[in-house]
Amino acid sequence: MLRCENVTFVYKNEEGEGRKVLDNINLNIEKGSFVAILGRNGSGKSTLAKHFNAVLIPDEGKVYVNETPTDDEKKLSDIRKSVGMVFQNPDNQIVATTVCEDVAFGLENLGVPFDEMHKRVDDALRAVGMYEYKNAQPHLLSGGQKQRVAIAGVIAMESECIVFDEPTAMLDPKGRKEVMETIKKLNSEMGITVIIITHFMEEAAKCDRVIVLDKGKIVNDGTPEEVFSKVDEITSRGLDVPQVTRLVNLLKKNGVGIKGGMLRTKECADAIDALLRERQN
Amino acid sequence: MIELENISYTYKDNSPGGNVALDDVSLKVKEGEMWGIIGHTGSGKSTLLEIMSGLLRPNSGRVLFKGEDITEAKSPISALKGKVGLVFQYPEHQLFEESVIKDISFGPKNMGCTEDECIRRAREAMRLVGLGEEFENLSPFEISGGEKRRVAIAGILAMEPEVLILDEPAAGLDPEGRDKLFDMLVKIKGTFCKSIIFVSHSMDDVALYADKVMVMNKGKCITSGGVREVFGERELLLEAGLDVPQVARLIAQLNEKGHSFTDAVLTVEEAFRAIYDKLKG
Amino acid sequence: MLRDITIGQYYNTKSFIHSLDPRCKIISLAVMMVVIFMASSLAEYAVAITVTCLIIILSKVELSYILKGMKPVWLLVVFTALINVFMGGGERVIFSFFVLKVTEESVYLAVSMMLRVILLVTVSTLLTLTTSPTVLTTGIEKLLKPLEKVKFPSHEVAMMMSIALRFIPTLTEEADKIIKAQAARGNDIESGGMTKKIKGMIPLFVPLFVSAFRRADDLAMAMECRNYTGGVNRTSYKRLEYKKGDWIAYIFMGALLAFTVIYHTVGFLL
Numbered sequence: 130m131l132r133c134e135n136v137t138f139v140y141k142n143e144e145g146e147g148r149k150v151l152d153n154i155n156l157n158i159e160k161g162s163f164v165a166i167l168g169r170n171g172s173g174k175s176t177l178a179k180h181f182n183a184v185l186i187p188d189e190g191k192v193y194v195n196e197t198p199t200d201d202e203k204k205l206s207d208i209r210k211s212v213g214m215v216f217q218n219p220d221n222q223i224v225a226t227t228v229c230e231d232v233a234f235g236l237e238n239l240g241v242p243f244d245e246m247h248k249r250v251d252d253a254l255r256a257v258g259m260y261e262y263k264n265a266q267p268h269l270l271s272g273g274q275k276q277r278v279a280i281a282g283v284i285a286m287e288s289e290c291i292v293f294d295e296p297t298a299m300l301d302p303k304g305r306k307e308v309m310e311t312i313k314k315l316n317s318e319m320g321i322t323v324i325i326i327t328h329f330m331e332e333a334a335k336c337d338r339v340i341v342l343d344k345g346k347i348v349n350d351g352t353p354e355e356v357f358s359k360v361d362e363i364t365s366r367g368l369d370v371p372q373v374t375r376l377v378n379l380l381k382k383n384g385v386g387i388k389g390g391m392l393r394t395k396e397c398a399d400a401i402d403a404l405l406r407e408r409q410n
Numbered sequence: 411m412i413e414l415e416n417i418s419y420t421y422k423d424n425s426p427g428g429n430v431a432l433d434d435v436s437l438k439v440k441e442g443e444m445w446g447i448i449g450h451t452g453s454g455k456s457t458l459l460e461i462m463s464g465l466l467r468p469n470s471g472r473v474l475f476k477g478e479d480i481t482e483a484k485s486p487i488s489a490l491k492g493k494v495g496l497v498f499q500y501p502e503h504q505l506f507e508e509s510v511i512k513d514i515s516f517g518p519k520n521m522g523c524t525e526d527e528c529i530r531r532a533r534e535a536m537r538l539v540g541l542g543e544e545f546e547n548l549s550p551f552e553i554s555g556g557e558k559r560r561v562a563i564a565g566i567l568a569m570e571p572e573v574l575i576l577d578e579p580a581a582g583l584d585p586e587g588r589d590k591l592f593d594m595l596v597k598i599k600g601t602f603c604k605s606i607i608f609v610s611h612s613m614d615d616v617a618l619y620a621d622k623v624m625v626m627n628k629g630k631c632i633t634s635g636g637v638r639e640v641f642g643e644r645e646l647l648l649e650a651g652l653d654v655p656q657v658a659r660l661i662a663q664l665n666e667k668g669h670s671f672t673d674a675v676l677t678v679e680e681a682f683r684a685i686y687d688k689l690k691g
Numbered sequence: 692m693l694r695d696i697t698i699g700q701y702y703n704t705k706s707f708i709h710s711l712d713p714r715c716k717i718i719s720l721a722v723m724m725v726v727i728f729m730a731s732s733l734a735e736y737a738v739a740i741t742v743t744c745l746i747i748i749l750s751k752v753e754l755s756y757i758l759k760g761m762k763p764v765w766l767l768v769v770f771t772a773l774i775n776v777f778m779g780g781g782e783r784v785i786f787s788f789f790v791l792k793v794t795e796e797s798v799y800l801a802v803s804m805m806l807r808v809i810l811l812v813t814v815s816t817l818l819t820l821t822t823s824p825t826v827l828t829t830g831i832e833k834l835l836k837p838l839e840k841v842k843f844p845s846h847e848v849a850m851m852m853s854i855a856l857r858f859i860p861t862l863t864e865e866a867d868k869i870i871k872a873q874a875a876r877g878n879d880i881e882s883g884g885m886t887k888k889i890k891g892m893i894p895l896f897v898p899l900f901v902s903a904f905r906r907a908d909d910l911a912m913a914m915e916c917r918n919y920t921g922g923v924n925r926t927s928y929k930r931l932e933y934k935k936g937d938w939i940a941y942i943f944m945g946a947l948l949a950f951t952v953i954y955h956t957v958g959f960l961l
Contacts, residue, residue, distance in 0.1 A: 169584045170555060182916060206918055214916045221909035224917075226825045226857045233928035235917035240924045250928070268860040271451065282917065298582050301451045301611050303651060328584045367586030372614070372656040372678050379682040385689055394656055398663035401685060405669060408689060465871055487874065496875045502905075503865070504872040506897035516894065520877030551901060565876060 130290055130322050131158040131181055131212070135190035138176055138345075150176045151187070152345040158324065160289070163316045165333035165353075166326045168342035169367030174326045177342065178294045181324065182212035195289075210239065213283030217295040219275035223267045228259065228278050231267060235286040253285035254278075256319070257311050273304025277311055284315065290322035291315065297329060309335065330357070330369045334392045341366060358390030373397040411573055411605050412439045412462060412494065417471035419457055432457055432468070433629045439573070439622075444599055445607040446620030446637070450651055453626040455609045459575050462607070463496035464489065475573075492521055495571030499578045501562035505550040510541070510561050513550050517569040528568075535564035538598055540590075556587040560594075567602065574598065576608040580615060592619045617641060617655045617676040625650060638674045657681040702820040707936060708750035709821045713830025715937040716818055722944045723814045726951045727807055732958065735951065736806060742947060743810055750821050760816035761809070768808050775801035824856045829929045839922075846922030854910070862903060869898050 138151040150173045158164055168174040179185040180192045183199040192199045194208045201208075213235075216222050225231040232250045241249065254260040257277040267275060276296055283291050293312065297305040309332055315321045325332065333339050339356040341349035343366045349356050357363060357370045360378040364370070370378075377391050377400075387404065391397045419432040432454045439445055449455050460466040461473060464486035473481050475490060483489035498504065507513035514535055515528040523531065536545065539560040545553070550561050559579065566574065579595070580588040596619060599606045610616050616623055617637060624634035627650035633640055641647070641654045644662065653659070654676075661675045661684070669688070675681050708716070723742070730736050747757065779797025786793055819827070832849030839845050870880070873894045880891040 169586055184912060184916060206920075209916060209918045214913075216909065216913055218906075218909060220861050221906045222913035224854065224857065224910065224914060226828075226853060230825070230928055234914075234919070237925050237928055238918040238920065240926050242926060243928075243930060246926065246928055266860075267857065268864070286917070303450055330585075367584055369585040372681075373660055375678045376657060376660070376681050376685075379678065380686065380689075383682075383686060385686070394659050394663060398660055398667065401660075401664060402667045402669070404689060405664075460871065463875060465874055487877075492877065498868065498872040498875065500868075502902055503869045503898055504876065504894075506894045506901075516878075517876040520879070569876070 130160040130162075130195065131324075132156070132193040133180070133190065134193070136177075136180060136187040136192060137189040138173075138180070138185065139188050140176075150345050151180075153190070154345075154347060156340070156347065158290075158322065160322055161316075161320050163313075163323045163337045164325070165336040165339045166324065166342060167328060167333055167339060167368055169328070172342045173345040174342045175294055178214070178292050178324070178326050181290075181292050182214055183208050184214070206239075210286055211288060212290045212292060213286060213288035215276065215279050215283060215291060215293045215296050217298050219272050219279060219299065220268075222279050223275060226266060227263075228265050228267060228270075229254065229263045231278055232281045232285050235282055239286065249285045249287075253281040256284055256314075257281045271304060272300045273307035276300065276304070276308045280308075280311055280315070284319070284321070288321070290324065293323070293325040293327075295326050295328070297327065297332065305329070305332075328368065330371050334371055341368070343367075353392055354390035357392060411441050411476065413437070413472075413474040414458075414462065415472040415474070417458070417461060417468045417473070419461060419466065419468050431629045432461070434471075435626075435629075435631045437624060437631065437634065439605050439607060441604045442599075443605050443622050444596070444620050445605070445622045445624060446616035447607065447609045447624045447626060448611070448613070448616055448652060449626030454629040455626050456577060458626070459496055459577055459607070459609065463487070463494045463575055465496065492517065492569035493571055494573045494575065495566035495569055497563050497566045497574070497576045497579065499581055501558040504562055504565065505558060508549060509547050510550050510553070511536070511546040513561060514564045514568050517565055521569060531568040531570065532564070535567040538567055538594075538602055539564045540594060556583055556591070559583070559591070567598070572604045574603045574606045576606070578609050578611065580610065580612065588615070595619070613641075613653060614655050617658075625652065627651075638676065641676055642673045701823050702752045702756055704751050706749060706751040706821070708746060708817070710934075710936060711821075711940055712931055712933055712937045713822050713826050714834050714931060715933070715940050716822055717830055717834060719940060719944045720814055720818050722948050724811065726947060727810045727814075729951050729955050730803075730807070731955070735954065736803070738947075738950070739810055740806075743813055746814070746817055750817055752817070752820050756820065757813055757816055760820070761812055764808065764812050768805055771808065772801045772805045775804050825853070828853045828856065829931060833931055846925070858906065861906075862899070865902060866895070866899055869895050
């Protein structure tokens with residue numbers, strides 16, 4: 130679906146001094162996968178995301194979307210259609226004055242005919258559970274609802290892949306839950322490839338694959354269990370691990386025989402329960 | 411320090427989020443306390459902070475600062491003379507000067523301090539938030555998000571408040587930035603300010619850093635008190651759509667399985683101690 | 692406090708005027724403007740006033756609402772009237788005082804000027820009161836469409852208007868927060884003299900502008916990501932269709948225009 134080959138990107142300031150934001154990134158993202166990209170502020174994760182749909186073009190190396198290089202300007206429209214993007218600030222990506230018109234915005238740009246457009250807008254709004262707000266004004270919606278409208282705008286374009294750039298950073302826990310559930314549904318029910326940039330560990334733990342970025346380089350790549358089991362390394366990269374993962378790590382360090390890399394409360398409770406019973410017997 | 415007695419407030423206009431009101435809220439903040447206020451968007455937290463700092467006058471009820479009723483004053487905020495400082499969530503809403511030091515001096519300047527006094531206070535505030543001298547002449551628009559937040563906090567600290575109030579101080583920061591910020595706040599509370607009140611969406615942050623908690627739901631205070639007591643009332647929190655930290659959930663699940671841990675476990679370290687003692691003790 | 696300001700207030704109800712196509716209403720407004728400007732005799736003013744009253748009744752908008760819309764222009768109306776009364780010139784002097792003299796002609800001129808301004812403001816207010824901003828933008832866009840042939844950027848104008856409408860509430864809300872954040876640092880815009888008030892505005896305007904530019908930047912990128920490349924080959928989600936009522940309104944307005952033009956020319960020839 131997406132492939133990065135030796136991608137390097139240099140950010141130049143006004144004085145012309147360069148800073149390598151991305152340093153030789155090699156990455157392959159399979160169709161239908163659900164990937165989280167983690168990293169502290171300034172690690173280059175947002176810059177990387179903007180390479181996925183040709184908002185930025187690498188200084189060195191290439192990014193391919195379905196084998197089309199993103200620096201091919203003739204294919205720009207196809208690339209943007211295949212890979213959609215949802216940004217952090219829900220207010221700054223809603224263009225139109227009503228919900229349905231905003232969802233239609235991308236379709237208008239693609240020149241979709243009237244009847245088909247209305248059908249696709251309705252379907253997309255139903256998919257994110259915002260159909261009843263079809264004619265609402267965006268500024269009267271909650272943050273979570275606005276993000277769902279933004280997501281509907283991308284799925285109406287029938288994108289195969291959606292890149293989320295910290296979609297929940299400005300939301301409260303309720304909005305965060307709403308948005309994460311919608312994103313999970315896109316992946317599991319509609320088969321859309323999802324790449325989510327976040328620094329909430331609970332969100333990353335729900336993915337199939339976690340990629341950790343630090344100083345513009347990929348420093349870790351694997352399943353959430355594999356990545357989070359390296360508690361000390363993850364912490365040193367300025368990130369968190371789920372509380373139970375840290376607890377299990379502490380127990381292991383102190384000689385308790387328990388499997389590392391646990392993320393969920395229930396599996397951890399079961400494991401500790403088993404240990405306690407073993408000891409009682 | 412601050413006492414709220416039966417505060418009620420209703421918005422006149424049909425602002426987004428409805429006529430969010432405060433309904434008979436009381437709170438007593440003593441010297442040396444660190445309060446965490448939790449609740450959903452629209453639960454009335456922000457209104458409460460604005461009333462506490464004299465920006466809004468309640469419809470009914472009294473606000474006492476050191477025993478003196480500020481709601482009777484012509485202008486509640488002037489009556490406080492900068493002794494209760496409120497830091498808003500987004501630093502972007504207040505940074506406007508050409509340099510960091512000038513921006514921080516803005517508060518003391520409005521209080522009528524001499525130029526020397528302004529600079530002295532601004533430098534002291536910068537030291538408290540951990541901004542080095544090299545920041546003094548930088549533009550507040552050029553620095554990173556975490557640094558902007560520090561400048562915003564320093565801008566309030568320069569007014570030398572006895573009570574510091576912060577609206578979601580960690581929102582948008584990465585885990586490392588969040589930890590550093592809270593460590594800084596704990597240090598400020600011990601030395602410079604007498605009490606700190608902060609709003610947070612994160613149960614983990616409140617559990618780790620606050621010693622008193624107030625839970626808001628739909629304009630009402632549903633419970634308040636010591637952090638351990640409040641998190642012991644999990645049913646009540648769930649009703650308000652909130653939850654307890656993951657390790658507290660883990661302990662609850664273990665207790666359901668027939669083990670006997672005390673309910674007062676809030677942090678990973680405490681959970682580790684409790685479980686380790688049972689396994690090895 | 693800024694939330695009290697609303698631009699292009701919309702009076703939400705169901706009426707004949709509300710149900711009209713926005714293009715029809717805009718064109719009717721233009722006709723009314725011509726009629727009001729051409730009016731010079733008592734009969735013409737009577738017609739203009741009658742039609743305006745008819746529209747008000749058909750629109751089901753409360754009179755107090757329309758009067759509220761007059762508030763900002765009230766001062767202007769009185770001022771122009773006074774100037775006309777005293778400086779209007781003319782022969783038949785009613786009374787004079789110093790260099791100021793009041794004549795019959797100048798009184799007539801002042802009254803007709805006042806009437807014109809009041810009527811113009813009323814009909815324009817009626818347009819915004821009976822048409823939601825979104826629908827109005829669509830109407831303007833469709834009306835300007837033919838001008839694209841002469842290179843007029845009608846799509847861009849409509850897009851700009853719609854984005855402005857979208858962001859007015861967002862930015863007013865933000866302004867509200869900025870006022871509070873600066874007030875927490877002792878910035879006072881309520882009391883003090885003019886210079887102090889203006890000085891107190893700087894800490895409000897700088898963050899507001901910085902934020903508006905950041906939003907514009909973000910929005911441009913978001914639009915680009917959704918394949919926006921300008922008006923070329925674009926389809927539209929919204930479709931406007933004329934109904935029976937619109938044709939009736941057009942015929943009526945056409946007749947009104949014809950009457951005014953004919954009456955005016957005939958009157959001129961006599």
